[in-house]
Amino acid sequence: MSVTVRIPTILRTYTGGLAEVPADGGTLAEVLADLDRNHQGIAARVLDDEGRLRRFVNVYVNDDDVRFTEGLLTPTPDGAGVSIIPAVAGG
Template identity: 65%
Template sequence: MAVSVRVPTILRTYTGGESEVTAEGANVAEVLEDLDAKYSGIKGRILDEDGKLRRFVNVYVGNDDVRFQDDLATPTPDGTEISVIPAVAGG
């Protein structure tokens, strides 16, 4: 299933500057695998060494944060928009 993935500025070095790319997968984990096959190294910036979402990276399927859904098993139906958003901290 083809999905659209919005890539934050900080990760665009992996996508040749593209802000939006297409990937395949039935769930978030499969989409990240496909992204990494196309854009080597990008998955390592989204997932930690244990294969979990990095603490300061948020992933949305549509308008829903996957941490409040099924995490990496969250389904990604055909045509879904996925957004990778780095958390912003400051003070």
């Protein structure tokens, strides 16, 4: 399945400045693996040392926050949009 991944500004150094890049995979885990194959190092910014989504990174497949669906096993149907959004904290 081919999806479009929206890349936040802070991670665009991995994508040559591109705000959106294509990736393939039937699940979010597969999409992130493909994304890292094509843009080496980006997965380490999204996943922790144990291979889980980092606590302060939000990921959406279409409009669904994967923390409330199936996490890395969330299906990524053909044509889906995947958004990586760093959490913002402050007061």
